[in-house]
Amino acid sequence: MSDSTATTEAPAEQPSTDQESKPNFARLFGRYLTEANSVMVTIYSLLLAFLIGGVLLIVSDEYVRSTWSYFFSRPQDALLGSWYLIRDSYLSLFEGAILNLNTLDRFAAGDAGVGDLLRPLSETLTYATPLIFTGLAVGIAFKAGLFNIGAQGQMIFGILGALIVGFALDLPIWIHLPLAVLAGAAAGGLFGAVPGLLKATTGAHEVISSIMLNNIAALFLVWAIGTDFLHSELSTQLVTKGVDESATLPTLLSSLNETLRVNAGLLIGIAAAVFTWWLLSKSTFGFRIRSVGFNENASQTAGMHIGRTYTTTMAVSGAIAGLAGAALSLGVFSTGVTTSTPLQYGFDGITVALLGRANPGGIVAAALLFGALKAGALSAQPDVPVDISTLLQAIIVLFIAAPALVKAILHLRTPRGGLVTLEAKGW
Amino acid sequence: MAVDTQTLPAMVDERAPVRRVKGGVTYAVLGLFLLAIAVAVLGGDRTTTIAFDRTLTDLHWAVPTRPVVLALGAITAAAGAWMLLGLPQRWTKFASAAAVTAFVVGLLFWSYSEPGTVFRAESILAGALFLSMPYIFGALSGVVCERSGVINIGIEGQFLMGAFTGVLVANITGNVYAGMAGAMLAGLLSTMLLALLATKYQVNQVVVGVILNLLALGFTSFMYDQLKKTEGFNNAFSIPTISWGPLADIPILGPVLFQQKLFVYVGLVMVFVVWFLLYRTRWGLRTRAVGEHPAAADSMGVNVNRLRYWNVTLAGLISGFGGAWFTIANSLAFNKDMTAGLGFVALAVMIVGRWNPLGVLAGALIFGFTTQIARDLDASGSALIPGDFLKMLPYAVTLVVVAGLIGKARAPKADGVPYNPGDK
Known part of the structure; x- marks a missing residue:
């Protein structure tokens, strides 16, 4: 049982260059920009990721690649071609995620309503909703020093739990909807507690056990959809029954336009973020989580049950991931769940939690950013490969997790408190 | 408390008999499971066919499933019982290996007894x-x-x-x-x-x-x-x-x-x-x-x-x-x-x-x-x-x-x- 510790790097040299001149605002701001503090590392990570993404777009595009082969005879072809490719790709991501410029023109001319204008934003919020939950799930486990990579599987069980309560029971909406949401949380929580319990009792590392449970859950979903109990009577495709009207999450903006899919799941997500913030910083349980995450041995000496904290933290984490599943099967997929319903939301939760630095507010912001990337990438395909969102996410969080790398690439200064990265335990 | 037992080598010996009880119970249960399968699920006419499908393609070896599974279940259960009753330390590994092997082979015989399935030994290995x-x-x-x-x-x-x-x-x-x-x-x-x-x-x-x-x-x-x-x-x-x-x-x-x-x-x-x-x-x-x-x-x-x-x-x-x-x-x-x-x-x-x-x-x-x-x-x-x-x-x-x-x-x-x- 070796712990990986020592993730802060001591400041190499004290900033003592300009003691004689009084620091004015511009100088302070300039120093802030060239320092590897967490805000600037985040910003530079985003910029570097989009830069690397641009290079990969150029390299992988057949036409632009061909223009580079005669770069020395006609450099303008290659340079302009590359520029247009990058501009168009990122512009179409932007248009799919935030504001479509064509629709804006039509809106100005009076051909399109507010609803049409809000459509990309609604999509961004729709994709961000499950990410808020899975990000919170991974983040809360991080605080206890646990790396919950199993949000994907926990979410899948949340999908199934909410779905079953959603169609099998016949209740009025005020009890049916909350019950279905809670069923999702309970299913995810039970499934999430397993790796925590295994770690507490046998010492099995939660990364391996939760990945195995992810694979098992994915196969279980495929099997479950095909069973007579869940399978849709109306369709021959691999799709489940839909949930009752009384268990469907109401849409928020469909009065403006039928196609605006964002639903009340978003509100539950924000409530979950507030709850997580309260849990972590105001409750005894949250104190125990942070204490165990900070120093296991000291916590044990102080009388805390380490194993029990692992299990309960993973259960809470799994329950929040289960809510992501509930938001999917009662929301966008209320007419029926397919094998592609979970997408990669659980794995994306890892990147969301890392970018949000495991803090609830940061996680919501990160979920919005990655939700926008996903919405943009899905609307921009096939011109832009859909996996550009996964690629950009991975590059961004790679830099976030390795601030020393950003610092070295851009020759930034070490901030006063040292570089901060996340901790997780070894075997 | 699992962490403590790892850091103290002296406690490993004390844990050994406990583990034998755990193992013994596990193997006994698994053995009884196989026996129950053989008695309750498998019909007397079931056979498991083993074929050397690449080299000796004509050879098909049909084995009656029930007696084999019965025997393997008995071996598993017996190994479990032996471990429960207590056995010299150096035999523990042998008993474990015998129990696990017998159980797995028993499961295989059961799985390949479904009509139409053939255990194509060479292809599978x-x-x-x-x-x-x-x-x-x-x-x-x-x-x-x-x-x-x-x-x-x-x-x-x-x-x-x-x-x-x-x-x-x-x-x-x-x-x-x-x-x-x-x-x-x-x-x-x-x-x-x-x-x-x-x-x-x-x-x-x-x-x-x-x-x-x-x-x-x-x-x-x-x-x-x-x-x-x-x-x-x-x-x-x-x-x-x-x-x-x-x-x-x-x-x-x-x-x-x-x-x-x-x-x-x-x-x-x-x-x-x-x-x-x-x-x-x-x-x-x-x-x-x-x-x-x-x-x-x-x-x-x-x-x-x-x-x-x-x-x-x-x-x-x-x-x-x-x-x-x-x-x-x-x-x-x-x-x-x-x-x-x-x-x-x-x-x-x-x-x-x-x-x-x-x-x-x-x-x-x-x-x-x-x-x-x-x-x-x-x-x-x-x-x-x-x-x-x-x-x-x-x-x-x-x-x-x-x-x-x-x-x-x-x-x-x-x-x-x-x-x-x-x-x-």
Whole structure:
């Protein structure tokens, strides 16, 4: 049982260059920009990721690649071609995620309503909703020093739990909807507690056990959809029954336009973020989580049950991931769940939690950013490969997790408190 | 309290009788389960057919299922009872092995007793060895990294990079062996990033490993979509099966050992090469020292971080080659996320093998066999267990093994701990 510790790097040299001149605002701001503090590392990570993404777009595009082969005879072809490719790709991501410029023109001319204008934003919020939950799930486990990579599987069980309560029971909406949401949380929580319990009792590392449970859950979903109990009577495709009207999450903006899919799941997500913030910083349980995450041995000496904290933290984490599943099967997929319903939301939760630095507010912001990337990438395909969102996410969080790398690439200064990265335990 | 018992070696002996009771109860229950199956489920007319399908194709050996399962159940239960009643310490392993073997063979007899299923012994064993290859390559790469003190959780990503690059280079050059070299290079570049981050930038290796997996997944999926727009970048390439002339006609041994693809021979040789390097050379001693006690190695003049850097980087050659197995050895084109979590199963194999190449070989063979049986039963349409549950088998076995073994298997002491020569 070796712990990986020592993730802060001591400041190499004290900033003592300009003691004689009084620091004015511009100088302070300039120093802030060239320092590897967490805000600037985040910003530079985003910029570097989009830069690397641009290079990969150029390299992988057949036409632009061909223009580079005669770069020395006609450099303008290659340079302009590359520029247009990058501009168009990122512009179409932007248009799919935030504001479509064509629709804006039509809106100005009076051909399109507010609803049409809000459509990309609604999509961004729709994709961000499950990410808020899975990000919170991974983040809360991080605080206890646990790396919950199993949000994907926990979410899948949340999908199934909410779905079953959603169609099998016949209740009025005020009890049916909350019950279905809670069923999702309970299913995810039970499934999430397993790796925590295994770690507490046998010492099995939660990364391996939760990945195995992810694979098992994915196969279980495929099997479950095909069973007579869940399978849709109306369709021959691999799709489940839909949930009752009384268990469907109401849409928020469909009065403006039928196609605006964002639903009340978003509100539950924000409530979950507030709850997580309260849990972590105001409750005894949250104190125990942070204490165990900070120093296991000291916590044990102080009388805390380490194993029990692992299990309960993973259960809470799994329950929040289960809510992501509930938001999917009662929301966008209320007419029926397919094998592609979970997408990669659980794995994306890892990147969301890392970018949000495991803090609830940061996680919501990160979920919005990655939700926008996903919405943009899905609307921009096939011109832009859909996996550009996964690629950009991975590059961004790679830099976030390795601030020393950003610092070295851009020759930034070490901030006063040292570089901060996340901790997780070894075997 | 599990942590305490590990740190106190004196308590291990006291725990041994307890474990025998646990094991005894488990085996007794499993044995009774087999007996119950034989009595209640299996009809007296059921037979299990065993065939030597590659060499002696005429030979079909139909065995009545019920008596065999009864006998094997009795052996399992008897071993359990023996362990419960108490037996000399040195017989414990033997009793365990007998119980487990009898139980597994009993399950196989039961599974292959469904009408229409035939246990094609030679195909299944040869397939099992072939399917254990990704586990061998992945776990060997893990062994080299973790023996040096760096956790390589990014094997999955190195597999993906190798699988993708292997096909891409083979398509560009038209040479499948160049593709295999390309796969190794891709693996090397992937681990080089891990090595750099782990040694020079001292990051958290588990977190970064997972991110590198996501990066590899994103990168290969992105490039797959981009290159799909043009023909000729992702055609399947295959390599011939090497047949060793008359040796290949020996029943069982021939198809298993002397009629395989290059990957199998490379994998088997690599096991012994890595074992020899680790335990019989100066490099191996230094590597193990760096993984166990880097400060001591440092004071003896070993450059800890440089050795770690190069070991991790070179381990990428092995996992990258393992990536080529997914595409080239299987004669497949690349597909998104085609490694399906096997890189993580390879990590479990490394733990089962207790960070030792020979143990890795044994673990990989068990996992390969499990995977092969699951596939074969799924394909033969045996209605006993739904196909999706059969596919869960390798993952479930990994879960059980990791939960059951990790407390007893000891990782290199400095595994995952960045070494900073400054703070001693």
